[in-house]
Amino acid sequence: MPFVKYPRSIEPPWKDWDKKAQKSGLRHTVYSVNGDQYTGEWLNNQKHGKGTFVWKSTNSIYEGEWKSGKRSGFGTYSVQDPNTKEYVKVYSGCWKKDKKHGYGTYFYADKEYYEGDWEAGQRSGWGRMYFANGDIYEGEWREDKYCGQGMLRLANENRYEGSWEGGKKQGPGKFYYLDKGQMYEGIWVEDIPKCGSMVDFGRAEAPCPTKYPIPEVKVADPESVLEAARTTFLEKKKMLIALLKS
Structure with a gap:
């Protein structure tokens, strides 16, 4: 058979262009087709560094650290005010894989913001939330809701201190009605007090005390009676939960 000499394969031009386009190190502004732009450091053709x-x-706009093409490390995310055209800070803190993760501050409105721990883009861990109406929550969070131990202080200085679950009062806690000079201590279920006692607390300093003081409880051992009621209530609750799960 006659020897046939095939032409040597030539690498297409686009491969050479692609090699030259691989970005590493510090680069000037790189524009995307949709108009987005990035200025900063690269590694292996991905945004990496500052x-x-x-x-x-x-x-x-986001200004901060990157890792393997995603926001990771410390950085600040801001949006442009449509009226003033100035950039307004929305979040400043730690990131991981393009989500808020670690400690940071998020501004929901002019007088409403959260400072504390984040996990995978949600408030989780310890944090303090300032609301526009003057309320403040300080304590534990899980998946963007109050969960664990925390205190909610209302704008009128009344406050709840105790357990939370799913954003609601759940378990043992105390509610201080400082405007009336009273304090309720007991067990809560989904924001509703179920078992507890109300006593006068700072009645003399209260701005709007009740007309009559709470009478003294005439029980030989009121703490034991209350504790027994709490125990009974919690045991019934556990039994109900177990029944629902079975």
Whole structure:
């Protein structure tokens, strides 16, 4: 058979262009097709190190650290005010894989913000939430809700201290009605007090005390009676939960 000489394979031009386009180290502004832009450091063709990203569609900006193409480390996310055209800070803190993770501060409104721990983009851990109406919650969080031990102080200084679950009062806790000079201590279920006692607390300093003081409980051992009631209530609750799960 005659020898046939095939032409040597030539690498297409786009592969050479792609090699030259691989980005590493510090680069000037790189524009995306949709108008987004990034200025900063790269590694293996991914945003890595310190850099600034601007989203054209939302007029928002991120300035901070990156890892393997995602926001990771410390950084600040801001949006542009449509009226003043100035950038307003929304979140400043730690990130991991493009989500808020670690300690950081998030601004929901001018006078409403959260400072504390985050996990996978949600408030989780310890944190303090300042509400626009003057209320303040300080304590534990899980999946964006009050969960664990915490204190909710209302704008009128009344406050609840105790256990929370799913954003609601759940378990043992105390509610101080400082405006009336009273304090309730007991067990709560989904924000509703179920078993407890009310006593006068700072009645002389209260701005709006009740007309008559709470009479003294005439029981030889009121603490034992209350504790027994609490125990009975919690045992019934456990039995009900077990029954529902079975």
